[in-house]
Amino acid sequence: xPKARGAAGAQGGLAGALxxxxxxxxxxxxxxxxxxxxxxxxxxxxxRNDGVTTATIDLSKRDVDEYYNGYAxxxxxxxFHYRLDLTEYERETGKxxxxxxxxxxxxxxxxxxxxxxxxxxxxxxxxxxxxxxxRGLKNRIGFFLHIPWPPTRLFVSLPFHERLVRTxxxxxxxxxxxxxxxxxxxxxxxxxxxxxxxxxxGTVTLEGRTTVARAYPIGIDWDHFQDQGNTGEARQAxxxxxxxTRRRIAMIGVDRLDYSKGLPERIDGIGRFFDQNPxxxxxxxxxxxxxxxxxxxxxxQKIRNLLEQKTGQINGARxxxxxxxxxxxxxxxxxxxxYGFFNASKIGLVTPLRDGMxxxxxxxxxxxxxxxxxxxxxxxxxxxxxxxxxxxxxxPHSPDDLSHAIRVALDMPLEERKARYEAMIGTIRDDNVxxxxxxxxxxxxxxxxxx
Ligand code: ADQ
Numbered sequence: 082x083p084k085a086r087g088a089a090g091a092q093g094g095l096a097g098a099l100x101x102x103x104x105x106x107x108x109x110x111x112x113x114x115x116x117x118x119x120x121x122x123x124x125x126x127x128x129r130n131d132g133v134t135t136a137t138i139d140l141s142k143r144d145v146d147e148y149y150n151g152y153a154x155x156x157x158x159x160x161f162h163y164r165l166d167l168t169e170y171e172r173e174t175g176k177x178x179x180x181x182x183x184x185x186x187x188x189x190x191x192x193x194x195x196x197x198x199x200x201x202x203x204x205x206x207x208x209x210x211x212x213x214x215x216r217g218l219k220n221r222i223g224f225f226l227h228i229p230w231p232p233t234r235l236f237v238s239l240p241f242h243e244r245l246v247r248t249x250x251x252x253x254x255x256x257x258x259x260x261x262x263x264x265x266x267x268x269x270x271x272x273x274x275x276x277x278x279x280x281x282x283g284t285v286t287l288e289g290r291t292t293v294a295r296a297y298p299i300g301i302d303w304d305h306f307q308d309q310g311n312t313g314e315a316r317q318a319x320x321x322x323x324x325x326t327r328r329r330i331a332m333i334g335v336d337r338l339d340y341s342k343g344l345p346e347r348i349d350g351i352g353r354f355f356d357q358n359p360x361x362x363x364x365x366x367x368x369x370x371x372x373x374x375x376x377x378x379x380x381x382q383k384i385r386n387l388l389e390q391k392t393g394q395i396n397g398a399r400x401x402x403x404x405x406x407x408x409x410x411x412x413x414x415x416x417x418x419x420y421g422f423f424n425a426s427k428i429g430l431v432t433p434l435r436d437g438m439x440x441x442x443x444x445x446x447x448x449x450x451x452x453x454x455x456x457x458x459x460x461x462x463x464x465x466x467x468x469x470x471x472x473x474x475x476x477p478h479s480p481d482d483l484s485h486a487i488r489v490a491l492d493m494p495l496e497e498r499k500a501r502y503e504a505m506i507g508t509i510r511d512d513n514v515x516x517x518x519x520x521x522x523x524x525x526x527x528x529x530x531x532x
Contacts, residue, residue, distance in 0.1 A: 229262045
């Protein structure tokens with residue numbers, strides 16, 4: 082198959098997934114280096130690591146402020162996670178977003194060869210395909226959105242929403258995580274743009290041009306994650322956690338420190354559980370691993386403070402000399418260590434208020450011992466809930482619902498835990514990231530033939 086050329090705006094859950102895809106298919110990864118510099122000479126930094134070639138450029142401080150912290154993470158991210166209350170609408174950052182997308186297009190165009198597939202990733206780069214087309218690129222160009230697509234009534238609050246979606250219709254193929262986000266996108270195209278939409282095939286036709294939109298739920302890198310689980314590092318991590326919790330049951334949450342992940346609401350739910358079941362405080366220890374993220378954005382500083390405050394309140398009220406009910410760890414761990422922690426935790430708590438997919442939910446289940454698996458408590462508003470209906474599903478906004486789910490999970494008999502695990506593990510193993518990549522790339526390669 083032709084080489085795939087990827088482009089992505091920033092690191093996150095998707096970086097690991099795409100790395101493994103590129104290793105398999107070859108090709109080149111293009112994006113922002115993550116560095117700030119005022120070097121405008123257009124230097125592209127080419128590197129080859131572990132079989133993957135990356136081409137990156139630096140951005141100026143102004144570009145980072147307006148494009149990355151501004152429009153991408155203070156406008157699109159909150160809006161696409163249904164948080165109108167946190168969404169900022171600034172014309173200047175919108176211009177910065179367009180300017181940086183144009184710069185990316187200018188830098189990547191000379192690297193693209195005639196038979197390449199071009200695969201653009203995520204909300205940082207919605208207009209990139211149109212910018213590439215304006216430079217005469219005739220290649221197949223696909224786009225995948227890793228986060229939700231909001232309902233039309235929310236999306237139209239974005240100034241120039243129509244212009245943004247029209248640029249997206251220059252892609253040959255647009256992928257979403259779930260059928261729900263896909264439906265919202267198709268609804269918008271029909272209602273607001275007056276496009277001709279065929280729901281069965283996902284084709285959207287506007288002014289003579291046709292784009293295909295489909296759902297491609299992303300999965301984990303199953304083989305790699307299992308390999309990590311077989312390392313001494315994973316075993317040591319599991320042992321460390323077990324010996325430090327002694328006879329208490331460990332319940333774990335692992336999330337980027339982001340308001341979409343529902344962390345303060347989760348802590349409220351745990352507090353409610355302790356209030357309603359005071360005799361069980363000694364049974365349970367909750368471990369929250371949450372490395373800081375996007376620290377230059379104000380709403381992220383606020384969420385961090387709020388979480389520290391809530392955790393402190395519960396620990397202040399419930400701790401004993403030999404017992405701290407909530408351990409809050411503000412750092413990242415390797416995948417091997419996470420595997421070990423998940424494996425040693427009898428409950429996995431994944432309760433985002435809104436999430437495109439959520440790979441942690443899949444990793445938690447993948448790390449369980451089939452003979453004695455733990456219980457996944459999962460928000461019904463995570464994309465992953467569409468595939469993992471056998472988790473204990475919860476409404477993350479309701480402390481009572483969370484409290485009830487924790488009690489159900491603590492008391493769940495082994496047979497039921499096994500049955501739920503077995504109902505979920507097949508899709509987590511088989512619908513993995515390699516399968517996701519293959520399905521998207523095959524459809525992209527064929528997209529022009531169908532339209
Ligand atoms: P994220 O919002 O980053 O991703 P998620 O899908 O959970 O969320 O992926 C996070 C990844 O980072 C997982 O592989 C996890 O193990 C790792 N991670 C999280 N916390 C960590 C920690 N403390 N230490 C080390 N690793 C940690 C975005 C979207 C999601 C979508 C993914 C992939 O927001 O909805 O599932 O992209 O498409």
